[in-house]
Amino acid sequence: MEKLKRIVILLLVITGLYIIYNQASSFDWFSKSGNKNAQATMTNDIDRIEVDVSSVSTTIIPEDRKDVKAVYNGKEKLTVRDHGDTIEVSIKRKGFGWFDWSPFSEKKKMKIYIPEDYHRNMSISLGSGNVFFSGTSKNNPAKLNELTLDIGSGNMNLKNMIVNDFKQKVASGNVEIHSLKTETGSFDVGSGSLDVTEYTGAIQAEVSSGEVNFQVDQLTDSIDMEVSSGDVGLDLPNNADFSLDGDVSSGEIKCDFPLTSKNMKKKSIEGVHGSGKYKIDLDVSSGDIYIH
Numbered sequence: 306m307e308k309l310k311r312i313v314i315l316l317l318v319i320t321g322l323y324i325i326y327n328q329a330s331s332f333d334w335f336s337k338s339g340n341k342n343a344q345a346t347m348t349n350d351i352d353r354i355e356v357d358v359s360s361v362s363t364t365i366i367p368e369d370r371k372d373v374k375a376v377y378n379g380k381e382k383l384t385v386r387d388h389g390d391t392i393e394v395s396i397k398r399k400g401f402g403w404f405d406w407s408p409f410s411e412k413k414k415m416k417i418y419i420p421e422d423y424h425r426n427m428s429i430s431l432g433s434g435n436v437f438f439s440g441t442s443k444n445n446p447a448k449l450n451e452l453t454l455d456i457g458s459g460n461m462n463l464k465n466m467i468v469n470d471f472k473q474k475v476a477s478g479n480v481e482i483h484s485l486k487t488e489t490g491s492f493d494v495g496s497g498s499l500d501v502t503e504y505t506g507a508i509q510a511e512v513s514s515g516e517v518n519f520q521v522d523q524l525t526d527s528i529d530m531e532v533s534s535g536d537v538g539l540d541l542p543n544n545a546d547f548s549l550d551g552d553v554s555s556g557e558i559k560c561d562f563p564l565t566s567k568n569m570k571k572k573s574i575e576g577v578h579g580s581g582k583y584k585i586d587l588d589v590s591s592g593d594i595y596i597h
Contacts, residue, residue: 343385344374345392347420354419357395359432359457362414367421367440367447379413421447428453431461431478440465443484443503456480471506475499488526492517512537521545524583532589539587539596546579551587551594558587561597 354373356363361379373392377383382397394417413434421441427449429436436459440447446465454461454473461475464483473480474493480500487506492499494512501519507526510517517530518538524545530537541547541562551558551574564576587594 340376340378341383342374342376343383344372345385345387346372347392347423348387350390351387351392351425352390353392353426353428354423355391355393355395356417356427356429356436357393358415358430358434358436359396360413360434361396362412362435363417363431363437364415365417365419365429365436365438367419367423370418370420372420374418375415376418377413377415379415381413383415424448424450426451426453428455429461430455431457431459433458435460435462437462438466439463446484446486454480527583528585528587530587532587532592534591535589536592537587537589537594539585539594541596544579546582547585548577548581548583549585549587549596550575551585551589551596553589553592553594555591556589556593558589558594559596 356365361377373385373394375383375385375394377396379396384393384395384397386393396415429438429452431454438447439462443465446467448467449469451470452466452468452472454475456473456475456478458477460478461480463481463485466484467486469488471485471487471489472491475497476495478497480498482499482501482504484503485501485506486504490504490506490508492508492510494510494515494517496514498516499510499512499518503522504519505521505523505525508519508528508530510530512530512532512535514534516536517532518540520540521542524541524547528539528547549560549564551560553572558572558574560574560576562578564578567576568574569576
């Protein structure tokens with residue numbers, strides 16, 4: 306019994322010392338500024354920017370600059386480095402990383418500043434937390450060749466972007482996208498919600514469990530959606546030219562558009578609107594499809 310008491314007391318002492326150390330770090334008694342910052346110079350050899358963050362609220366800001374700079378207010382290690390043709394921005398836990406006393410301290414935030422004339426490739430890996438990335442306006446959007454998003458559990462908000470190749474994978478979380486123009490758009494949602502407005506481009510979407518809503522400004526390519534469990538809302542322009550093929554195993558299909566060559570059954574619908582130029586395939590195992 307005495308030995309057990311000693312162990313408990315020792316653990317309490319270690320925990321107490323760790324809390325004191327973390328609080329000292331958070332009050333920043335040992336430095337002039339509570340924020341960490343790091344940067345890497347953008348060169349013509351850089352083909353990709355990689356962002357790897359977790360449990361952090363991150364804002365990506367394009368501006369007139371020649372480097373990539375990150376500013377972070379947390380205690381974890383911030384790294385911005387040039388690695389071959391890639392600039393990597395990451396947050397890594399150090400020391401007793403399995404302790405997380407963040408509820409007792411200020412919310413962890415990071416701002417990443419990138420050159421507004423950088424138009425190559427970018428990938429964002431979000432373990433958990435929030436990411437906000439926006440161009441200046443719809444008339445002055447952020448432009449990228451490729452944007453890849455991998456979200457473990459978190460929220461993402463994207464606005465005012467033109468991306469040639471857009472790829473998104475969400476294990477569990479919520480994504481809001483406003484004003485995105487792309488040639489190819491790939492969306493993979495494990496569990497969560499995807500809400501897209503003012504979208505232009507092809508759509509390839511797979512949803513395991515969740516809710517997906519697309520408001521399409523201009524139909525310029527095909528749409529292919531496969532939903533295991535969830536609901537799909539597809540808001541198309543009135544002058545959209547498409548051939549529709551929709552199937553539901555358990556649920557309902559509703560289409561507000563007048564269709565020619567219409568073949569409607571209890572669990573499926575086929576038909577053409579306008580010239581029928583672009584193909585729309587919708588397949589839902591359990592859920593509802595609403596096209597309007």
